[in-house]
Amino acid sequence: MATDANAAAGRGSVRRLAGSLHRRPRLRLALLLSAPLLWLAVLYLGSLAVLFASAFWTTNSFTSQVVRVWTTDNFHELFTTPVFREVVVRSVGVALAVTALCAVLAFPVAFYTARVARPRWRPLLVVAILTPLWASYLVKVYAWRLILSQGGLADWLLAPFGLSGPGFGLPATVLTLTYLWLPYMILPIHTALAQLPANLLDASADLGARAGRTFRSVVLPMVLPSVAAGSVFTFSLSLGDYITVQIVGGKTQLIGNLVYSDIELNLPMAAALGTVPVVVIVLYLLAIRRTGALNSL
Amino acid sequence: MEGMAIRLHDLHKSFGATTAVAGVDLEIRDGEFFSMLGPSGSGKTTVLRLVAGFETPDRGRIELAGQEVTGLAPFERDVHTVFQDYALFPHMTVEQNVAYSLKVRRVPKAERLVRARKALAEVRLEGYGQRRPAQLSGGQRQRVALARALVGRPRVLLLDEPLGALDLKLREQMQVELKALQREVGVTFVFVTHDQEEALTMSDRIAVFDQGRIAQVGTPAEIYERPATPFVASFVGTSNLLDGETAHRIVGAPGTYNIRPEKIRVLKESAEADEPDRATATGTVADVVYLGDATRFLVDLDGGGRLTALQQNLETSAEDVAGYRGTRVRLAWHHRHAVRLPS
Numbered sequence: 001m002a003t004d005a006n007a008a009a010g011r012g013s014v015r016r017l018a019g020s021l022h023r024r025p026r027l028r029l030a031l032l033l034s035a036p037l038l039w040l041a042v043l044y045l046g047s048l049a050v051l052f053a054s055a056f057w058t059t060n061s062f063t064s065q066v067v068r069v070w071t072t073d074n075f076h077e078l079f080t081t082p083v084f085r086e087v088v089v090r091s092v093g094v095a096l097a098v099t100a101l102c103a104v105l106a107f108p109v110a111f112y113t114a115r116v117a118r119p120r121w122r123p124l125l126v127v128a129i130l131t132p133l134w135a136s137y138l139v140k141v142y143a144w145r146l147i148l149s150q151g152g153l154a155d156w157l158l159a160p161f162g163l164s165g166p167g168f169g170l171p172a173t174v175l176t177l178t179y180l181w182l183p184y185m186i187l188p189i190h191t192a193l194a195q196l197p198a199n200l201l202d203a204s205a206d207l208g209a210r211a212g213r214t215f216r217s218v219v220l221p222m223v224l225p226s227v228a229a230g231s232v233f234t235f236s237l238s239l240g241d242y243i244t245v246q247i248v249g250g251k252t253q254l255i256g257n258l259v260y261s262d263i264e265l266n267l268p269m270a271a272a273l274g275t276v277p278v279v280v281i282v283l284y285l286l287a288i289r290r291t292g293a294l295n296s297l
Numbered sequence: 298m299e300g301m302a303i304r305l306h307d308l309h310k311s312f313g314a315t316t317a318v319a320g321v322d323l324e325i326r327d328g329e330f331f332s333m334l335g336p337s338g339s340g341k342t343t344v345l346r347l348v349a350g351f352e353t354p355d356r357g358r359i360e361l362a363g364q365e366v367t368g369l370a371p372f373e374r375d376v377h378t379v380f381q382d383y384a385l386f387p388h389m390t391v392e393q394n395v396a397y398s399l400k401v402r403r404v405p406k407a408e409r410l411v412r413a414r415k416a417l418a419e420v421r422l423e424g425y426g427q428r429r430p431a432q433l434s435g436g437q438r439q440r441v442a443l444a445r446a447l448v449g450r451p452r453v454l455l456l457d458e459p460l461g462a463l464d465l466k467l468r469e470q471m472q473v474e475l476k477a478l479q480r481e482v483g484v485t486f487v488f489v490t491h492d493q494e495e496a497l498t499m500s501d502r503i504a505v506f507d508q509g510r511i512a513q514v515g516t517p518a519e520i521y522e523r524p525a526t527p528f529v530a531s532f533v534g535t536s537n538l539l540d541g542e543t544a545h546r547i548v549g550a551p552g553t554y555n556i557r558p559e560k561i562r563v564l565k566e567s568a569e570a571d572e573p574d575r576a577t578a579t580g581t582v583a584d585v586v587y588l589g590d591a592t593r594f595l596v597d598l599d600g601g602g603r604l605t606a607l608q609q610n611l612e613t614s615a616e617d618v619a620g621y622r623g624t625r626v627r628l629a630w631h632h633r634h635a636v637r638l639p640s
Contacts, residue, residue, distance in 0.1 A: 202351050203384040205371040207398035207445070217397070221388045 048278070055271035064265050074272035084258070088276055091255040094174055095238040101178045102185040102234045103227050110186050114193035122194075129186050137180070141247045144176040148248055168250035176248050177238045184233035192226035193219075228291045235284055239277045301363065302327045302453050302485040303348060308357035310343055317343040318354070319509035325453075325487060325502075327362075330479050332488045332496040335506030336532065341489045344506075345455050348487065349378050362452055372401075377446035378455040382462065383438045385430040391417070391441050392426035398449040416448035417441075419478065436467045443478070453485045460495065472499055493533045497521060505529045521557075527638050530555040535605055537561070539635070543602040547578050553638045560634040561606035563594050566625040577629045578604070587618045594621065596628060604628060 021028045055074055058067050078084050113125040132140065147153040147165075154165030166172050196219065204214040242256025255277055262270035303325040310318040318340045325331045333341040346352045348359060350371035359367045366374050377398065385394050393400075396413040404412070417423055420440035430438055439459060446454055456475075460468045476499050479486045490496050496503050497517040504514045505528075513525040524530035527538065540553040548554055566579055580598040592613060594606045606628055 197382075197384065199380050199382065199384040200386060202349075202371070203378070203380060203386075204397075206349055206351075206376070206378045208372045208401040208449070209397075210370075210372055213401055217400075218386060 051271050051274055051278075054268055055275055057268040057271075059266050059268060066267050074269050077269070078272050078276070084273070087253050087255055087258055088280075090170075090253070091239060091277070092280060094170070094177065094254060095235045097174050098177045098181060098238040099185075099231045099234045101174065102182050103231065105178070105182060106185040106189050106230065107223075107227075110189035110193055113186075114190045115196075126187075126190065129183050129190075132179075133183055138243070140180060141176060141244050144172070144179065145247050148172045148175075168248050170249065170252050172248040172250070173245045173252055173254075176244050177241060180244065181234040181237050184237070185227070185230035188226040188230040189223060192223045196222055225291055228288045232285065232288060236277075236281045239280060300327050301325070302329070302361070303487070304358075304360040304363075305344070305348075306358040306360075308344065308347060308359070309355045310340075310347060310352060311355055316509050318347070321357075321509075321511055323504060323511060323514065325485060328483050328485055330476065330486045330488065330499060330501045332490060332500035332503045333506060334490055334493060334496040334503050334533070336491055339506035340509040341491075341504075341506045342457055345378075345457055345487065345489050348453070349376055349455055350374050375452040376455060377449065377451040377453075378457065379439075379442045379446050379459045381458045383430075383442040383459075385438055385441055385445070387430055389429075390426060391422070391428050391430065391433070394430065394441055395426075395445045395448050397445060402449070412448055413444075416444040419447065419481070420444045421474075435462055436471065439463065439471065443475075447478075447482060447484065450482070451484060453487060456486060456488045458489055458491065460490075460492075468495075475499065497533070505532060507532075523636055524555060524638065527553060527555070530636075530638060535607075537604050538638075539602060539604070541602075543598060543600045546600055547576055547598075548632075548635050549576075554635040555638055556604065556630055556635050558593065558605040558607035559591075561604060561628050561630045563596075563606050563608055564627045564629055566627050568627055568629075575629045576632055576635065577627050579625065579627050580604070582621050582624050582626055585618050585621045587615050592618055592621075594626070596626060598628075 021031075054066070056070050056072065058069055058071050058073060059065060060067055109129070113122055113129065117125055145168075148168060150167065152165065158164055166175065200218055200222075201214055204218045209217065240256060242254060242260050245252055245254045245257060255273055259270045259273045262273065301324055303323070305321050305323040308318050308321040310316075321340070321344055323344075333344060335341045343352065347354050348361075350366070350369060350373070354367065357367070358365060361374060361376065386397065389397070392410070392413050395416050396409045399409045399412060414423070414426065417426060420443050422437060422440050422444065425433070425437065425441075430441065433441065439462075442459070460471050460475075463471060472495060475486075475488075488496070488499065497520070500517055502514060502516055503520050505512045505520060507526070507528045513520060513529045515523075515525075520529065520533050524533060524536075527536070530536040530538070535558050537556045537558055538553060539547060539556065544554050545551045564577075578598050578600070580596040582594055583597045583603065584595040586593040586595075587610075589610075591610055592608050594608065596604050596606060598604060
């Protein structure tokens, strides 16, 4: 009896709490969002702030100890040293090349999976596109190292044409990164193409447009925001990568390598280098936002 | 043949195991407002898509203005379509949508603009050219779709249930406007609808579709007054069938007869038929429905069978109506309004 009454009272207070939360939507929202907001503010924005602040410090050149003295020397060095500029340009170039390659490769694949393949095969094909993401990043990169190594699969396949594989270096880096991030480009394009109403294509043909015109004037403009959305992934993932280039890049240096190698010896310089991709990606996102792509993410 | 916008000969089309069109022959004249009327799944939309070129027939011939187009792609036919859900290009402005067919045909930009604006004016949408379809109401999108399809002055305009998504008031207004627009531009309109009232009010001629075939082609008056089959009688308007023994006794000859409810007068049982060429039957009122402008009587006839009669509320009003249920009445109609249907 007593326990029943307690249980009833407990249920009653839960109900009262639920009721009072229902009447206070702002409080409810605050409670719901407090944990993720705390996470975002402390762990993400906080570490970014630390990164940015430490970029203005310097090190004792003998001990490599961080000296907390405010200086803009690191950024000055970053902008004036030719090697740094070269590496930044190369890194952005790699990210752009990977993005462009992904877009070109993803479009026909997505077109097939979204509109050509039989409807009941489509979900399976999407799963097939995603399966590489289940494998370890390192396993895939080392697989590419094997493919591209001297006498490897690439050399063997190209030998009949009198060619050899690209070996390790910049092209190998671009190729491997393209492979790694391709699913992130296929998926948004697939979704956009799958959602493209069939009667828009009918309408275009009805109004006199051949397939090429329909593609240029209807399909492409409607799918472009999704290409841009996919490019946010491929671009930022490529720009932040430093492992692939170590494994298949030969002597190629990207921003990530410099950060990695500076982190022990000159942490403030590494931090200054680390802000570069952040700034580039923010600029890239601002450019992408103008296309309206972020609304379709 | 001159004066024919569309000729269909022995058209067949199946989708897997479903037969959508099972032998359609049809001629649509130049400048006609022609409706294809039928319930959903009767094949009318498939015929429209075959004429537009979105589907290829399994068998049969399609001619446009005397030329065979059966195997041609949609962009090779001088036919434009107004789609049921309008199919406006969401990434283009209203003006770009309307000018699309001109752009495709490489009409110079200046002329394109002038013609697009004129087409928008025809559908009373001046000043909306810079908006996006998403910023328009359903009725306005409907007009854009019309302007886009008409701007290139096609030989034939196909309309696939274009008023289906509009509310009643707007639909009635658009019916009047569509008809006026068609008269103005003189383009042949082929209008697909499942709404018999819409077809009756707007069309020069109507083809009634039933299970992939055409049950009857004729003017609205012919279709309504002289339905060729029981299906047409029941689909267009309310059907009132008399058959078997009852028909024999009342009409005087065996067969199946259809009498439109508004042709039947409801009299007191004791009343005599006032004119010699009238048929009468007595019965009991099973139900009365007050419709505002009219009252509908369901009458169980003494000899079996049930007839519906529609009376204008000239002198009756809502208070009287309930009292009619269960009363004895005499129904009377003119002989010529009992239309014999082929069995």
